[in-house]
Amino acid sequence: MPGPDLVALNxxxxxRILSEPPDPIVDGGYALRVLRTRGRRSGRVRVTPMGVVGVGGSHYLVCPDPNRDWARNLAADPACAVVSRDDERPATTVAVPDDEAAPVVATYLSAMRDLPFAINSFPVGPDATPEEIRPRLGTIRVLRLGPRRVA
Known part of the structure; x- marks a missing residue:
C-alpha cells in the first residue's frame, strides 16, 4: 500500500492531468495520462498517473517494478482506459518481447531524464542503451497499448 505522501502526489x-489540455504522445517522447484499471482483488476502478511513451507509432506503459499495483492489475486483467482531459480511450495491454521492450525502456528513460522520481527506481540510468537494458528486463514490465472494443 503506498504511503500518504505518494497517494497525495498521485x-x-x-x-492536473485531467484539468489541462493533453500533450500529444509522439514518437521518442511521452505524455501524461491517467491509467484506469480494475483492481485484481477488489474489482474496483483504480486510477494512476502515467507517462505513456511513443515508439515506432505504438504507445507503451513502462514499469520499473512488475509488483506495482497497476502492473499487477493489468497482469490479471489487461483491459484498461487511457484518459486525458479531452479523451478516454479503452485499451488493452500486451507484454512485449525483450527485443521490443529494450528500445522502449531506453526511450522512456531518455524522455523522463528531467523527472528523477520517474526513473530512480530503474536498475539502469537515463543514458542506458537497449543492450545495457536487455539483461535487466526481468525486473521491468513493458506493455504495449492496443485498442479495446467496448460493448
Missing amino acids: ASMID
Missing part, C-alpha cells in the same frame, strides 16, 4: 497529478 491525486494531485491526476487532477
